[in-house]
């Protein structure tokens with residue numbers, strides 16, 4: 001593990017980060033599909049980066065207007081004005097992993113979600129990432145306080161799995 005934790009800075013991405021973000025995403029099989037979102041296209045509201053020694057080494061993409069409650073068993077009656085936060089992309093450069101960067105990116109997002117009064121933070125896992133075994137991703141999300149959400153199958157896109165946690169619970 002790299003001793004990089006102290007030199008990592010978590011901050012919102014700016015347009016000038018797009019080259020660094022594209023470079024980071026290029027090595028991720030899922031990255032080509034995710035790059036448009038990661039560089040700010042579409043409806044993405046949060047792009048948070050981890051910077052270490054002038055390089056972008058981690059990225060979290062998400063938003064705070066999740067309202068797909070009908071996808072989740074037990075939440076179908078949630079009123080439409082109640083919103084949650086959704087993490088759509090989370091990536092840390094392989095040589096920088098296990099140094100707390102993923103946790104720090106998640107913590108920053110959860111803190112914001114709590115400050116906005118959101119009901120839940122949802123994380124979207126899928127099967128297309130080949131760099132990290134599925135179980136390792138599940139272990140990561142469990143380590144940062146997420147638990148499985150039960151989908152109401154009709155509404156969840158194929159291959160998607162969701163985990164969630166309250167924004168207010170301690171990380």
Ligand SMILES: CC(C)(COP(=O)(O)OP(=O)(O)OC[C@H]1O[C@@H](n2cnc3c(N)ncnc32)[C@H](O)[C@@H]1OP(=O)(O)O)[C@@H](O)C(=O)NCCC(=O)NCCS
Pocket residue numbers: 089090091092093096097098099100101102103104124125126129131132135136137139140141143144
């Ligand atoms: C998942 C990912 C973001 C984790 O980032 P990271 O910076 O390495 O995570 P952290 O160092 O903050 O890990 C926090 C805790 O999560 C758990 N964890 C992290 N990676 C793990 C792994 N490969 N296997 C098992 N547990 C893991 C550990 O409990 C870890 O604490 P520890 O190192 O003190 O034991 C990173 O591995 C990654 O980018 N993977 C590829 C993309 C991906 O799968 N994204 C997930 C959304 S689809």
